[in-house]
Amino acid sequence: MRKMMWVAMLCICAPMAANAQGSTANPVTSTAQRYLERYTKNLMGAAETMPEDKYGYKPTPAQMGFGQSIAHIAEVNNFSCSKFADIPVPAGDKVTEKDSKEKLMAALKASFDYCAQTLAKMDDSKLGDPITFFGGRQAPRAAAIFELIDDLSDHYGQLSIYLRLNGLLPPSAQPKK
Numbered sequence: 447m448r449k450m451m452w453v454a455m456l457c458i459c460a461p462m463a464a465n466a467q468g469s470t471a472n473p474v475t476s477t478a479q480r481y482l483e484r485y486t487k488n489l490m491g492a493a494e495t496m497p498e499d500k501y502g503y504k505p506t507p508a509q510m511g512f513g514q515s516i517a518h519i520a521e522v523n524n525f526s527c528s529k530f531a532d533i534p535v536p537a538g539d540k541v542t543e544k545d546s547k548e549k550l551m552a553a554l555k556a557s558f559d560y561c562a563q564t565l566a567k568m569d570d571s572k573l574g575d576p577i578t579f580f581g582g583r584q585a586p587r588a589a590a591i592f593e594l595i596d597d598l599s600d601h602y603g604q605l606s607i608y609l610r611l612n613g614l615l616p617p618s619a620q621p622k623k
Contacts, residue, residue, distance in 0.1 A: 472570040478591045479565045485598035486558040489519065491617030492605040493554055498547035500612055512608050514543035516550040519601050523557035523594065529577050530590035531564030561594065 470476050493516055496503075501513035510518065524535040541553040573588035580593075606616035 472568070474570050474573060474588070474591070475565060475568045478595060479562070481595045481598070482558070482561055482565060485595070485602060486562070488602050488617045489598065489605065490551070490555060490558070491620075492602065492609060493547070493551050495609055495614050495617065496547075496605075496612070501547055501550070502543070503608060503612060505608065505611055510604075511543050512605065513545070513547070513550055515601060515605060515608075516554050517541045517543055517545070519598070520550075520553040520557040522597050523554075523561050526590045526594040526597070527557075527561040527564040529579060530587045530594075531568060533564050533567065536560060565591075 496512055501516075502511050504511040504514075520541060527533075528535045536556070538553070538556060539549075541550050545553075568591075573586060573591070575587045576584050577587050577590060579585040579589055602616075602618075606618070609616045
């Protein structure tokens, strides 16, 4: 249901955003680029804000730890962006929650850089093309873009709560500098 809301929002809002800023040939892709920029800033800021000794923090045993979430975001970014762009994921070490804050942040940044590169090469005419997605199911290429933005939204909300539970403000709540 939530993914359907995203599809509707992007289909409705992307053309309006494009027209407000001048016409664009790729309103969905350019809107996804703007969302990616915002989540890159906020998620990298969240990763920076949390002290390294709190990267193992999780509010309950059933939840992912902070560092585990950072590793997961990097992995899903790479997976989703490789699916919508047909550009292989750059070779690199897989990170885990046991890795240092520095290594986790580097992997997260690399995944965001990769996604920015893949979106820059996309155009809306390819969004209906079929891809093999999670679980081997067939989906339109657009599903990977929507999954990426939806996942980033979920994880920023999650990590914002983790920061607040540790007495820290998430990047989007910090006073403007």
